[in-house]
Amino acid sequence: MRYPFLITFWLLSDVLLFITSYVLAYFVRVGWIFSSDFPFTPYLSIVTLVAIPWMIVLLTTRSFSITRPQRSLRNLGYIAYACLVGTAIFALGYYFLFGLFFSRTLLLYALIASTLIISLWHIAFEKVLRHVLRMDPPVFRALIIGVNRESAALIKLMNQKKNPLTPVAILDGTGTKETAIDGVPVLGKLNKLEETLVNEKITHLIQCSDMEQSINLLSACRNRNISYMVLPSVFGIVERDERVESLEGKPVTSVSSRKSALEWFFQ
DSSP states (O other), rough: OOHHHHHHHHHHHHHHHHHHHHHHHHHHHSSSSSSSSSSSHHHHHHHHHHHHHHHHHHTTTTTTOOSSOTTTTHHHHHHHHHHHHHHHHHHHHHHHHSSOOOOHHHHHHHHHHHHHHHHEEEEEEEHHHHHHTTTOOOOOEEEHHHHHOHHHHHHHHHHHHTTTTEEEEEEEEOHHHHEEEETTTEEEEEGGGGHHHTTTTTTTEOOOOOGGGGGEEEEEEEEOEEEEOOOOGGOOOSSSSEEEETTTTTTEEEOOOOOGGGGGTTT
């Protein structure tokens, strides 16, 4: 129940902060009074209505993904984009219901306030979210496949950053002398896969080696409704600039040719 509660609280708090940012912009623009020239009630009613489509836009950017770093430039850009769309919808809504909006400065204040407040709140709430989701027992329990440098670095990074996906067990295709990596126990070979998935209540499987076992691992995840992830290094991709894109609606992993930095914007 922790995860649904946290997400619900996150969504509701975002809506409340969005409305609050517009209220703040109103008083900064007209002074700390209720202006008779610009009634507060119609203004607030439009902001409340706009908060719904604004939230829908923000949801489409996947800014609430538990694995999305909230302080990344891409995520902050998505928040700014959603707030810009929210400001545009507010201006249109006010125009159609009450007439031409009288202050472009207020719109600018509202855009800046909503972008800053929501961004700062997402960064702060991420810390709370990660801490609560990793409390014993962890909500999202990850099984790591493979004992190598890539998996060891990944586990240490996930634990250091307190990633919501908590590594709880490791299996290796050929066996290893290692008994644990950064406190995560190595439970044996892949012949213990089904047993481990059940006993450890695994929600995510991350493959870091044993490419020949990919189909079997994916099949086991599908049968048990477990999220499957795989490191690019499993397929020999080591450039570190790979990304998932779409080719006629089909997902593909792409590695840039690096001919020009400007190509990033168009490829």
